[in-house]
Amino acid sequence: MPANHEHFVKKNAAYVSTFTKGALALPPSKHLTVVTCMDARIEPAGQLGIELGEAHIIRNAGGSAREALRSIVISQRLLGTREIAVFHHTGCGMLTFSTDQLKAIVKDAAPGDTKVEEEVEKFDSFLEFSELEQSVKGDVEFLQGNPLVLKETKITGWTYDVQSGKISQVV
Amino acid sequence: MPANHEHFVKKNAAYVSTFTKGALALPPSKHLTVVTCMDARIEPAGQLGIELGEAHIIRNAGGSAREALRSIVISQRLLGTREIAVFHHTGCGMLTFSTDQLKAIVKDAAPGDTKVEEEVEKFDSFLEFSELEQSVKGDVEFLQGNPLVLKETKITGWTYDVQSGKISQVV
Numbered sequence: 001m002p003a004n005h006e007h008f009v010k011k012n013a014a015y016v017s018t019f020t021k022g023a024l025a026l027p028p029s030k031h032l033t034v035v036t037c038m039d040a041r042i043e044p045a046g047q048l049g050i051e052l053g054e055a056h057i058i059r060n061a062g063g064s065a066r067e068a069l070r071s072i073v074i075s076q077r078l079l080g081t082r083e084i085a086v087f088h089h090t091g092c093g094m095l096t097f098s099t100d101q102l103k104a105i106v107k108d109a110a111p112g113d114t115k116v117e118e119e120v121e122k123f124d125s126f127l128e129f130s131e132l133e134q135s136v137k138g139d140v141e142f143l144q145g146n147p148l149v150l151k152e153t154k155i156t157g158w159t160y161d162v163q164s165g166k167i168s169q170v171v
Numbered sequence: 172m173p174a175n176h177e178h179f180v181k182k183n184a185a186y187v188s189t190f191t192k193g194a195l196a197l198p199p200s201k202h203l204t205v206v207t208c209m210d211a212r213i214e215p216a217g218q219l220g221i222e223l224g225e226a227h228i229i230r231n232a233g234g235s236a237r238e239a240l241r242s243i244v245i246s247q248r249l250l251g252t253r254e255i256a257v258f259h260h261t262g263c264g265m266l267t268f269s270t271d272q273l274k275a276i277v278k279d280a281a282p283g284d285t286k287v288e289e290e291v292e293k294f295d296s297f298l299e300f301s302e303l304e305q306s307v308k309g310d311v312e313f314l315q316g317n318p319l320v321l322k323e324t325k326i327t328g329w330t331y332d333v334q335s336g337k338i339s340q341v342v
Contacts, residue, residue: 003254003325003327004201004202004203004226004254004256005254005256005325005327005340007220008219008220008256008329008338008340009338009340010220011219011220012218012219012220012336012337012338014220015217015218015219015220015336016335016336016337019335019336021212021336022333022334022335022336023334024211024212024333026210026211026212026262026264027211028211029211030175031175032175033209038204038227038228038229038242038246039197039227040195040197040198040199040200040223040224040225040226040227040228041192041195041197041223041224042228043216043223045214046186047183047186048179048182048183048186049178049179049181049182049183049185049186052211052212052214053211053212054211055175055211056209056210056211057209057211057213057230058209058230058231058232059228059229059230059231060229060230060231060238060239060241060242061229061241061242061245061246067231067238067241068231070231070232070238070294070297070298071209071231071232073273073277073291073294073297074232074264074265074273074297075209075232077273077276077277077280078264078267078268078273078276079264083174083175083176085175085176085179091197093197093245093249093250094245096249097249102244102245102248102249105248105249106244106248106319109248110318113318115318116318116319118318119317119318119319120244120319123241123244126241126244126245127241146290147281147284147286147287147289147290148277148287148290148291154174154176156174156176158179162193162195163193163194164187164190164193165183165186165187165190165192165193166183166187167179167180167183169176169179169180
């Protein structure tokens with residue numbers, strides 16, 4: 001199977017041929033930051049009706065607002081965003097394992113490799129969660145309580161259902 | 172101006188009304204992970220021709236592969252991805268400041284607030300960079316050298332031009 005990257009240039013050429021938005025400004029025009037999961041079934045722009053240029057989109061495993069803090073500080077302080085929407089989703093991989101289990105998988109794949117062991121032990125947690133809505137609430141509370149997040153920020157928390165395509169507000 | 176989140180439900184309802192992909196599997200079908208910036212002018216799916224369900228998309232300020240490591244470990248070890256493409260882009264906010272400057276902005280906005288000061292000093296670096304292609308090379312080298320990234324991973328590095336919509340391979 002050819003690597004996916006071998007197709008990027010051809011597919012990008014099709015995008016370039018109809019691209020008309022080269023003059024968009026750097027700061028998001030809707031002053032919005034979305035935090036969501038890296039999951040392959042998520043497409044935040046389509047699912048929320050966000051157009052190019054309107055919002056920062058931060059994505060990581062689970063949609064962790066904690067890990068997103070560096071990006072959020074840059075988004076707010078340098079680029080003027082004042083609203084954060086956190087989305088976690090049904091069927092998330094983060095609901096399926098524990099940090100200890102993942103560390104064991106990594107170590108078992110390289111028995112006796114001390115570099116692998118040292119590196120994986122640098123992670124206190126892989127930020128998994130066991131309950132979806134609670135994880136959203138926890139992330140919203142984290143943002144509300146963190147001194148680096150501007151007080152005037154409108155913060156909401158949501159779930160996305162990968163089977164129906166539907167969002168639901170939690171906070 | 173109403174908050175953006177007030178429009179999410181209505182816009183999402185339009186998405187749901189034509190949604191047909193509720194049966195997609197959790198693991199990305201193309202075994203691909205893309206790391207790119209949170210920038211509002213980036214839409215990885217459109218720009219690279221990636222369909223729903225095909226790839227993990229990790230996004231943060233700058234498209235840092237270092238910050239993406241937790242997500243990459245989960246993506247590879249639990250969900251079977253074996254290819255990583257790192258994209259940084261022209262006109263990136265990360266080219267416009269230094270960590271010291273950003274720390275000063277944050278502290279100056281809350282004079283005498285020791286909680287703000289403590290919290291911002293937890294960041295050794297905000298992962299800014301001064302040269303675009305070099306930053307891509309550095310991130311690819313980081314991934315190639317990190318013991319947690321599987322040896323058989325195909326890793327490429329790219330730039331995206333926000334004015335033309337065009338990608339260019341760096342590594």
